[in-house]
Amino acid sequence: MxxxxxxxxxxxxxxxxxxxxxxxxxxxxRTGTVLGVLGPNGAGKTTMVRMLxxxxxxxxxxxxxxxxxxxxxxxxxxxxxxxxxxxxxxDELLTGEENLRFIGRLLGMPxxxxxxxxxxLLAQFxxxxxxxxxxxxxxxxxxxxxxxxxxxxxxxxxxxxxxPTTGLDPRARGELWGLVRGLVADGTTVxxxxxxxxxxxxxxxxxxxxxxxxxxxxxxxxxxxxKIGGQSLRIQPEDHGQLDAVRDLVAQRFPDxxxxxxAGAITxxxxxxxxMPALAADLRDRGIALTEFHLGLSSLDEVFLTLxxxxxxxxxxxxxxxxxxxxxxxx
Amino acid sequence: xxxxxxxxxxxxxxxxxxxxxxVLTMAWRQMxxxxxxxxxxxxxxxxxxxxxxxxxxxxxxxMAGSTSDYLQYVLGGxxxxxxxxxxxxxxxxINADLRKGVYDRxxxxxxxxxxxxxxxxxxxxxxxxxxxxxxxxxxxLMGFELRSVAGALLATLTLVVFALAISWISVLMGVVADSxxxxxxxAFVIIMPLTFTSSAFVDINTMPxxxxxxxxxxxxxxxxxxxRGLLSFGPVTEPLMWTFVWAAxxxxxxxxxxxxxYRRKMV
Numbered sequence: 001m002x003x004x005x006x007x008x009x010x011x012x013x014x015x016x017x018x019x020x021x022x023x024x025x026x027x028x029x030r031t032g033t034v035l036g037v038l039g040p041n042g043a044g045k046t047t048m049v050r051m052l053x054x055x056x057x058x059x060x061x062x063x064x065x066x067x068x069x070x071x072x073x074x075x076x077x078x079x080x081x082x083x084x085x086x087x088x089x090x091d092e093l094l095t096g097e098e099n100l101r102f103i104g105r106l107l108g109m110p111x112x113x114x115x116x117x118x119x120x121l122l123a124q125f126x127x128x129x130x131x132x133x134x135x136x137x138x139x140x141x142x143x144x145x146x147x148x149x150x151x152x153x154x155x156x157x158x159x160x161x162x163x164p165t166t167g168l169d170p171r172a173r174g175e176l177w178g179l180v181r182g183l184v185a186d187g188t189t190v191x192x193x194x195x196x197x198x199x200x201x202x203x204x205x206x207x208x209x210x211x212x213x214x215x216x217x218x219x220x221x222x223x224x225x226x227k228i229g230g231q232s233l234r235i236q237p238e239d240h241g242q243l244d245a246v247r248d249l250v251a252q253r254f255p256d257x258x259x260x261x262x263a264g265a266i267t268x269x270x271x272x273x274x275x276m277p278a279l280a281a282d283l284r285d286r287g288i289a290l291t292e293f294h295l296g297l298s299s300l301d302e303v304f305l306t307l308x309x310x311x312x313x314x315x316x317x318x319x320x321x322x323x324x325x326x327x328x329x330x331x
Numbered sequence: 332x333x334x335x336x337x338x339x340x341x342x343x344x345x346x347x348x349x350x351x352x353x354v355l356t357m358a359w360r361q362m363x364x365x366x367x368x369x370x371x372x373x374x375x376x377x378x379x380x381x382x383x384x385x386x387x388x389x390x391x392x393x394m395a396g397s398t399s400d401y402l403q404y405v406l407g408g409x410x411x412x413x414x415x416x417x418x419x420x421x422x423x424x425i426n427a428d429l430r431k432g433v434y435d436r437x438x439x440x441x442x443x444x445x446x447x448x449x450x451x452x453x454x455x456x457x458x459x460x461x462x463x464x465x466x467x468x469x470x471x472l473m474g475f476e477l478r479s480v481a482g483a484l485l486a487t488l489t490l491v492v493f494a495l496a497i498s499w500i501s502v503l504m505g506v507v508a509d510s511x512x513x514x515x516x517x518a519f520v521i522i523m524p525l526t527f528t529s530s531a532f533v534d535i536n537t538m539p540x541x542x543x544x545x546x547x548x549x550x551x552x553x554x555x556x557x558x559r560g561l562l563s564f565g566p567v568t569e570p571l572m573w574t575f576v577w578a579a580x581x582x583x584x585x586x587x588x589x590x591x592x593y594r595r596k597m598v
Contacts (some may be wrong), residue, residue, distance in 0.1 A: 054437045076440040089436030093364045102363075105356040106442050108349060134367055150436065159440075 005191035006031040006158050007052065013212075014047050019048040022177070023213040024061065029206070034180070036204025037220075038197060040304065042194040044213040045193035046086060052191065053083040064074045066158055071139070082156030084148050084162045092136035094125050096146050101133060103153040110231040114153075125179065140173025148179065160191045161182065164197060177202055198297050198326035209307060216307050226271060228298060228306040233284075234277060235264040236292035249282055269298060269306055344503065350443040357450020361424075362457065375420070375464045380411040383469055386532065394533065399474055406470045407486075408531030411551060414490050415526060419518035420499045421455045422505030425512050429596065432575060438510075448593060454499045461492050463487050466584030467562070482561040489561070489574060493554055496578035499585035506592045531555040545560055550577035 007029040014022040015253065022044040029035035039045050050056045052065055054074040062069060068076045081088075090099045097118050104114025104187070122128045125145045130138060135146060143162060151159065161180070165173040180203055184190055194200050200207045201221045209217040209224070217224060237246055245268050250259045254275060259268040270276070276295055298306075365371055375589065386409065391401035401417060425448065428434050436449050437447045467475075467483060477483060508514045529535070529551035546552055554577075556570035 050435075053435075055438050057434055078439060081439060083436065083439035085432050085435050087432030087435075089432045091360065091364070091433060092368045094360065095367075098363055102356065102360050103436075103440070105359070106353055106437075106440060106446075108352065127552065152437075154440070 002157040005064075006030060007035065007060065007063070007065050007191055008054070008091075009048075009063040011052065012048065013060040014051060014056070015059045022051075022058075025210070025213070025215055027164030027208055027218075028191055029191055029213065031189050032184070032187050033244070034184055034192055034203050036191040036207040037191065037210060038195070038200045038207055038303070039193070039210040040195060042209045042212075045210065046162055048193065048210075049083070049085075049160045049193060049211075053081055053160050054078055055083075068181065079154075080157045082151035082154070082159045084151045084159075084161050084164055085145075086166065089133045090143065090147050090150055093134055095132050095134050096122060096138070097131040097139060097145060099150055103150050109152045118152055121152060124182075125149045127260050128148055128174075134248055139172075141168050141175065144168060144172070144176060145179070148176070152183070156188065158179045158189045159191070165191055166195065173199070197303050201297060202294070209303065211308060212305065225298075228269065228303050230266055230293055231270050232298045232302050233266055233270050233279070234267050234292055234294045235279070236290060238289040238291050240264055242288050245286070246283070246288060249286065250279065253278065253282060263294050265292065267302065270295070271303060336497065340406045343390035350446060353442045354449045354453055357446055358454035361451060361454030364488055366455075368396070372458075372461060372512050373419065373503055375462065378416075379409065379466050379572055381461055381493055382413070383466060384410055387473060390532075393439075402470065402473055403563050404559065405532055406466065406563050406574055407560075408529075408555040410463055410466050410486070410490065410562075411529075411555040411558050412526040413466065414459055414481065414494050414554075415497065415551065416518075417455070417458055417462060418501045419435050419461055419522065420458070420501075420516065421452055421498045422501030422503075422508075422518065423511045424455075425451055425502060425505035426508055426511050430510075445590065448502055451501065452495060455493065456491050462486060463490055471489065477561055486558050486561040489557055489571065490554075493574055493578045497585075498580035499582060499589050503585050503589040503592060506589060506596060529555055544577075550574070550581070553577060569582070 005028045007027070009027045009075060012022055012025040012027075013020070014199065024043075025048060027037075027199065030325050047056075051058050052063055054070055054077050057071055062071075064070070064078045066080050070077055087305060094102065097115075100118035100121055101111075101114045104117050111115065114328065116186065117220060119131075120126075122131045125148070127142060127145060127149070130142060135143060148161070165176050168176065177199070180190060180192070184203075190203075192200070192203060204221060207217075207221055207224050208215050217227065219227065223224070224315050233251075235246055237243060243246050243261055243264070243266065248263055250257060250266065250268060257268045257270065257275075259266050268295070275294075280293065283293075344475070361413065373533055383406070386405055387398050387402045391398035391405075395401035428447070428451075434447060452472050467477075471477065484532040500521075501514070504517050508517065528546050529549045530546060531551055535546040535552065538546055550573075553570045556565065557567065557574045559565050560567035560570060
């Protein structure tokens with residue numbers, strides 16, 4: 001394995017009073033790759049990103065970004081990082097062009113260069129048409145793209161993206177993924193936090209799953225999916241009364257799987273392509289009519305159910321830190 | 332494990348020159364905000380205009396025997412009071428930026444950590460100059476007799492220096508408070524009594540003894556007397572000196588406190 005790590009943490013820990021937001025986290029991102037940090041609200045993702053981007057200081061442990069210590073050499077770290085936080089860091093009254101030119105000027109670019117860089121990024125991010133509109137007139141997806149562009153003005157070598165697509169519709173999400181892939185192709189190292197397994201699967205070379213401030217699983221997307229049954233099969237019988245019959249059938253045919261009954265459907269993690277057709281045949285033979293028979297990538301919820309035996313809370317609006325204590329086990 | 336060390340580019344301009352550039356860029360952002368939202372200038376002109384009209388035409392006759400005499404007395408005081416109120420917007424603006432995540436972006440950039448605060452304070456001086464021009468202009472229309480143009484320029488300069496210093500009180504509140512509304516409430520509770528227990532609107536010799544004792548040392552008294560002296564009538568040197576003493580003292584106490592609170596936000 002390469003020792004060429006753009007980001008390394010050792011025992012990185014952060015306390016907020018009595019709350020342990022991050023608990024001895026050891027992570028590494030190889031230069032030029034994407035490290036996906038997957039976890040629910042309150043897992044400590046934002047806390048970690050803020051420390052790595054030198055916005056806050058660890059309670060214990062160390063981290064090196066680009067080879068520099070985040071505490072001792074914060075000023076150096078800031079010369080080659082970019083940060084796009086969960087909350088847009090753009091000025092809503094300024095136009096897209098002004099927002100980018102402003103960052104360029106702050107970085108010490110002459111006006112002409114700052115303008116040129118702004119134009120270049122607006123074109124790259126498909127915002128040229130909206131360049132002269134104030135950011136408050138932008139759609140959610142456009143705003144995120146502008147925010148990402150703003151973090152790229154200084155051509156950072158290491159980029160932190162804190163839930164860059166939370167709240168975006170699938171199309172806007174796909175567009176942002178494309179932009180991130182382009183950056184990585186140009187050699188940028190990316191640390192991306194997300195609540196979506198699909199997003200980590202799409203973008204990350206390595207994934208770390210964190211929960212309650214601790215890393216509970218790491219690996220490549222393939223390794224992780226093998227471990228957690230990366231796909232999930234959802235079966236919904238037409239007649240709710242047949243839920244138990246379906247579950248018994250699954251348990252009988254595939255004793256290793258762990259079907260879960262909820263909300264009028266049965267969900268099970270699968271990692272074998274043969275399971276779906278086999279079950280389809282069995283259900284037909286029993287004459288059980290279905291309204292849904294769907295194979296999809298596991299949701300974060302299912303990942304957590306597999307890894308921890310409990311579900312995450314699904315409070316999308318909660319602040320990353322604030323929600324840490326609200327988690328309750330279900331089942 | 333060893334980590335790859337990234338060579339830090341040398342294109343960044345280090346040192347105080349760069350910091351000044353960053354502060355000016357931050358101030359530029361505030362100017363562009365006004366350009367896109369010019370109503371802000373109307374908004375901050377309305378209350379001084381109303382105060383001036385109401386004080387002079389409602390209270391003037393009883394206060395000084397004639398509205399024109401009272402105008403000659405009160406304009407300097409109203410300008411002083413308005414300048415102090417204006418500094419509140421520095422704190423509310425910083426508070427909003429802090430909560431919206433704009434400062435997270437700033438703090439991840441290789442710039443001086445004081446640049447965002449200093450830039451905001453600096454830009455708000457434009458509003459100070461704007462306000463004194465509006466009030467003096469309206470005063471002249473109402474028949475105010477200006478002592479001298481040089482006096483008006485010196486008054487503007489003094490006001491800006493004083494506002495630069497006391498803005499740090501507002502910055503401190505903006506950093507500490509958890510909402511803009513709270514900054515406004517704090518500011519109102521402090522500024523209202525502070526400005527009224529001074530020579531801004533009335534001769535302090537008409538106040539009861541205990542109130543006089545306070546009003547004589549109140550920084551607003553010194554600022555109002557300075558404005559009155561420079562724009563209208565009365566002594567200048569002594570109130571001007573005390574105004575600067577107060578400004579220096581307030582700056583020396585609140586600027587470090589505000590910067591410390593600002594750094595603490597980065598826990």
